[in-house]
Amino acid sequence: MKLNKKISFLLFFLFFFLLSAKNVSGRDSFVTVVNPVRGNEFSDPGNPFFLESVNNLLAPLNQKKIPATWLLRYDAFSNNEGIVFFKKLAVERPDDELGIFLEITPRLAELAEVGYPGGGLFWHDANKIFLSGYKPEERIKLIDASFEKFKEFFGFYPKSVGVWHIDAYSVRYMSEKYGVTGILICADQFGTDGYQIWGGWWGIPYYPSRYNILLPAQTHKNKIDAVVFWWAARDPILGYGGSVRESTYSVQANDYLSHGLDAVYFKKLMNDYLFDNRNQFGQLTIGLENDNNWEKLGDKFDRQIEAVKKEIEVGDLKAVTMGNFSDWYQKKFDISPDHWVGEWKMSTGYRIGLNQGMIVDLRIYNEQWPEANLLTANPWGTLSLNNPYKIDTVRFSGSEKLLDFEVNQNELVKKFGEQKIPFGIEKVFLLLYYLITLLLIIFFLRKNLSLLILVILGSWCLSLPMAKSGLVYPFGMGFWGPNGHDGIWHLALINQLKNFSLNNPVFSGTRLTNYHFGFDLIIALLSRLTTISPLVLYFQAVPLIMAVLIGVLTYKFVYNWLSSKCSAWWAVFFVYFGGSWGWILGRGESTFWANQSISGLINPPYGLSLIVLLVGLIKLVDYLKNPDKKNLIISCVLFGLLIQIKVYAGIVAIGSLGCLSLLSLKFYRAKFKGIFHLFFGSFLVALIVFLPFNLKASSLLVFSPLWFSRSMIAFSDRLGWFKLENARIAYFHSGKWFKWLLAEGLALAIFIFGNLGTRAVGFFYGGFVWKKRKINPIELVLFSALTISLVLPLLFIQKGNPWNTIQFFYYFQFLMAVFTGVTIGNVFGKTGKLKKVAVGIILIILTLPTTIITLKNDYLPSRPPSRISIEELEGLNFLKNQPAGSVLSYPFNSDWRYKFSEPKPLYAYETTAYISALSAHQTFLEDEMNLEITGFDWQARRKDSQLFFLTADQLWGRTFLQENEIRYIYLVKGQKMNLGLNDIEAEKIFENGEVVIFRVK
Incomplete structure (x- = not known):
């Protein structure tokens, strides 16, 4: 508690110090109030009590005459009470904006004639509520159903849409068909709510790439004509980290309240985002979800609105809806301009985070780097959306680098290299x-x-x-016909023969x-x-x-x-x-x-x-x-x-x-x-x-x-x-x-x-x-x-x-x-x-x-039966450049065939040799089919592999790795081992949203 008081005290003086420097350049600054509204489909269907909290949100907005954008989930506008309420709101508050909060609910899925995923732990599992949990053709049905119903009730298509994650494929479709100009998604967070959104711009609007919602477009060809807004913009210093604690240093009242902070801290964040004279504009999104605890947070929201009103009255700030800001942004900029937030610099070509002269985070952007599940359905209840990194001190503590050069695109590429699509070839x-x-x-x-x-x-x-096989597409490297098994086997064998070796690529320690x-x-x-x-x-x-x-x-x-x-x-x-x-x-x-x-x-x-x-x-x-x-x-x-x-x-x-x-x-x-x-x-x-x-x-x-x-x-x-x-x-x-x-x-x-x-x-x-x-x-x-x-x-x-x-x-x-x-x-x-x-x-x-x-x-179909995702290609390319050594991977699980939609990842499609084929390393056990055909007794190894990932016996685990000369352990999302890295004397050498690679010391 004493620590929080000291932080508040320091922030109080920092706020007044920054206040003296704000807006001297006369550039525009904007606050956008966005309130997502959920109905009662998951709580008490038919009971309109969700509108009571909307009235609570309206009170300070009416009092201060601040316009707002209201993003309505399907269950909030598909019942009579919601329709009547928001039609009345549109009349009484003509400057407000109505949009869609595009969380997928069972009733919306039923309306669109799309299967709603069963099982899981929560209603908010990522594969249920986000469009990326559905196949592209299903996403179109869900979008169409939602937009058509919205128009049926309100007479127009919305220009603004939000949810904590929307994939670029869906955004492009909404932009091109329905004229959507504003997209609200959740700001960078590493481990909150099971949603990993990591590597985008630090809370500042931009035009997204058609391939990746987290990447700013670098060219008109790949630009989506919609502006990305960030929900819960993070503290540029305290908000960078791998746990919930860091991600709750944000502009959200419910977040900073958990740290014992108050309106003084919120005003400090307003200055960070709105009044930095290095930028061409300032923008900040604030608001509350209607299903928050109003008794606990109501006065905090009131104080945020009060702080916004004060800045408006002195002429330093404008309050605009998502639609109005998007219109302003599109008239002002063709391509997103560079932007600073604290010691974070964002450009269309990179994002760099600094701390006391050290680079703590660096992403060199490639607008054609596709996001995970751009064209495939995410089968997991969690979300892993990551931009590739050159430096990521959250994943690899101590990996920061000294900044001893001028920050610009050329210098960064010169020192750290371009972010190329792995295994891509020149067409x-x-x-x-x-x-x-x-x-x-x-x-x-x-x-x-x-x-x-x-x-x-x-x-x-x-x-x-x-x-067509072996080329890299937005969904990854595709394989048509039996190439996903047979072709992969030949590639694994070719890589061994290329080194004049007759070692069996998928059964380390043996000859072919x-x-x-x-x-x-x-x-x-x-x-x-x-x-x-x-x-x-x-x-x-x-x-x-x-x-x-x-x-x-x-x-x-x-x-x-x-x-x-x-x-x-x-x-x-x-x-x-x-x-x-x-x-x-x-x-x-x-x-x-x-x-x-x-x-x-x-x-x-x-x-x-x-x-x-x-x-x-x-x-x-x-x-x-x-x-x-x-x-x-x-x-x-x-x-x-x-x-x-x-x-x-x-x-x-x-x-x-x-x-x-x-x-x-x-x-x-x-x-x-x-x-x-x-x-x-x-x-x-x-x-x-x-x-x-x-x-x-x-x-x-x-x-x-x-x-x-x-x-x-x-x-x-x-x-x-x-x-x-x-x-x-x-x-x-x-x-x-x-x-x-x-x-x-x-x-x-x-x-x-x-x-x-x-x-x-x-x-x-x-x-x-x-x-x-x-x-x-x-x-x-x-x-x-x-x-x-x-x-x-x-x-x-x-x-x-x-x-x-x-x-x-x-x-x-x-x-x-x-x-x-x-x-x-x-x-x-x-x-x-x-x-x-x-x-x-x-x-x-x-x-x-x-x-x-x-x-x-x-x-010839555009969608093959099997693939290797971009994230896996990145991991396999990294492994390829490591010293030779046997790789241990999780044994093939045939049940995963039913978990994924096509194109299925090779680890779920069939028992294949893909790790050996793409990394050029021998693997301890892969492609059980070819091992069976060629007469190897592979069943014993499979049992040992399974035991290793399940056991808690440290001595057995270390002995197993040593006796079989295992150098690397390769795991994909959904796979884990019970032994810790210290238990087996190993270290993490690579990690992204889908792959983690350990090296045995």
């Missing part, structure tokens, strides 16, 4: 790369116009499913086994040689080149084999665009289990294996024509390497060469020696590149005949023909074997022909071979490959993930695409022009829907 680079690629395609294929057009269209379509990493090694070497990020190479650069090569090499192979341009062109068409019949049923490409051509490159090793296979087939044609050593060696190396690029391709290729070798004893005895040398050489190369990395590998195949055709009709996410599945089971158990065989045969036929779509035409090529009673070696090797790639997935599944052997079937589809093209070429060679055109158009019309629908539904 100019990508555009230039695509342009150069296009010009090269045109140059090399200029003499074959039909092929040129086909390759451009086909390679564009084939690379699109990859191109049971995996074919040829593609990943190539990307790693390319990245090392060019310094281009593996992200760019994997998602944007390499897929386009592979797509072009697949088309060109398919054409070259078929033409070299048959000397038919028509057959070669149609083969390329079906390789690029071949699809299933799923579209006829209104279903997706994998209705019958297999992905189709359009999704070929989301499995880049498969795409690379096609390129190597095609080059091998081209050289095989040359070798059969001219069996010299050069062609033999090249062919052997190409076919042998396939096993390390894609093991399924290696098995198909070596197996088909083995069949050719055996059958050549009957059909081509004179060529047997050369063919056998080819098979043996290829087999030898395969052993050389496979065995050293898989000495301890075990078989991953399980004999399970017809698993794919059976599961296709049994699984609801596939064809789901449950009547056929039930009949099949019934016939088996009742011993009706003939009917059972018919059911099995029908399911198998649907599996094969449903997946092939128009490529089933390729079966007719067998008729041509039968008709000519002769089969050449190329046909024999292709038929052998066709048989192997069909039979193996029909007989075997894979341990861990049974569906993985469907990848054998991809080569069956590819070969059938080639045979279909050859078949059409043969038919067209004997057909009139009119029939060619008609048949060609029909085939194209029946083939393209799979590609078009898959692109439209899966790969």
Whole structure:
């Protein structure tokens, strides 16, 4: 109590000292009285007692003739009493303003036909009352419902809106559609009410960025034409801190009263905000919520209004509504001007806080840095809204820096660096790369116009499913299709190979086994040689080149084999665009289990294996024509390497060469020696590149005949023909074997022909071979490959993930695409022009829907299924720049899948390798799916990880970290450990609103 008296005494003299310096420059100063009004929806619905406190607030305003803005929550203006009261107020106080207090209530959600989040602890949980707790399309519904009702009752749309947090997406929408000019949000606070709002301007109005409500716009392009007001502006000295205590040093009467302070303190804060001659204007927002304790705070509010009135009477101050001030501000400023509050300087480019010559807080702003949950729904009852920092002494005590330079944008950037979006890439680079690629395609294929057009269209379509992934958007780094798992795994592996390491990226302390990493090694070497990020190479650069090569090499192979341009062109068409019949049923490409051509490159090793296979087939044609050593060696190396690029391709290729070798004893005895040398050489190369990395590998195949055709009709996410599945089971158990065989045969036929779509035409090529009673070696090797790639997935599944052997079937589809093209070429060679055109158009019309629908539904939507948020990217980028060490993260929790809306964060989407992939560190346990596929016993580690985060045993915790050589602990919001940092001898090295990283000493 004595301390509070001393503070009051000092503040009293400080106030009169500052008073002598105020307003000498003649610039404008404004006070805006804003009173948020809540109805009784959460307390006593139907009882209008909430209006009694409004009358209490009105009394001093009427007496001093001070205008005010009244922000009404939906439950305050959606009942007769509230409507009558505020209509009357608008007549009696014409200078006042009515606006909306946009807290979301259950009744408003019901009106907007939006689901209101259940559970939680309080009605004021962040994911319930703030728009950011809802998906963007739901926010629009809630805004529209609220504004339309407001207009229905009062005859106009409001110009001012407030709530303790409104996201920039919603503000932009309200500004553009309804002409909202003023937005009231809560001032900076680190740990009050579960709402963390940290890093914005210190209580001064500004134009916000379209990406972040806490960032001032730096350009007209990214400016929202609305002015941000701050509720409960903080004390520029005492208000900076990490607890409720600091944040309650504010202009709010209920706040400073808790510290034993009074009107003298309020007048001191008025001087800080209103009468600083370094600024072009002064502005302060004051007011009270109607559900405060009026008996306790009423006289304090009266004294605030009295203090305001005195300044007005002497001509130093104007009292204006939010709408009036917004109008003044918009006429006065195009871009928000620099501003000082105490020792805080705010600029559109930075915010800096000083204390006795030391920098205690520094944010260098980037207007394109998106706020958390800008385009995603916040699932938490708490709010974490943070601007990135260069210095933050609340988070990191003792991190202040000496101010030994002039405070300006250039000096700050020079000393502390720009605030760049992590993992962002220059779009100019990508555009230039695509342009150069296009010009090269045109140059090399200029003499074959039909092929040129086909390759451009086909390679564009084939690379699109990859191109959007790995780029940074306002919601974070997006991943379309299976890239959120498979692509992330490849990136993690590439980062290890880039350092010439065969360490398992997701199982620290072990080596990679049971995996074919040829593609990943190539990307790693390319990245090392060019310094281009593996992200760019994997998602944007390499897929386009592979797509072009697949088309060109398919054409070259078929033409070299048959000397038919028509057959070669149609083969390329079906390789690029071949699809299933799923579209006829209104279903997706994998209705019958297999992905189709359009999704070929989301499995880049498969795409690379096609390129190597095609080059091998081209050289095989040359070798059969001219069996010299050069062609033999090249062919052997190409076919042998396939096993390390894609093991399924290696098995198909070596197996088909083995069949050719055996059958050549009957059909081509004179060529047997050369063919056998080819098979043996290829087999030898395969052993050389496979065995050293898989000495301890075990078989991953399980004999399970017809698993794919059976599961296709049994699984609801596939064809789901449950009547056929039930009949099949019934016939088996009742011993009706003939009917059972018919059911099995029908399911198998649907599996094969449903997946092939128009490529089933390729079966007719067998008729041509039968008709000519002769089969050449190329046909024999292709038929052998066709048989192997069909039979193996029909007989075997894979341990861990049974569906993985469907990848054998991809080569069956590819070969059938080639045979279909050859078949059409043969038919067209004997057909009139009119029939060619008609048949060609029909085939194209029946083939393209799979590609078009898959692109439209899966790969081109603006919202992907998974992402890594900007906050996580910031944390992962920080971790990437730390010394090498194993990272411990929380084990994957599948229940979190249902907590988040799309795009889901990767830690909730699936068990993935994203920490390793983006940080380039090994992790103790990640991507349990790939660990299962590659045969690692990961369950024990999962139990140990779970125990570490739950245990209170300090000795066990320290021992666990030491024995497993854990260097870093990585946690996201909602995850925690029971042990303290001192318990495990660790320190915090990074923290933002979503991520915290600890380093084990």
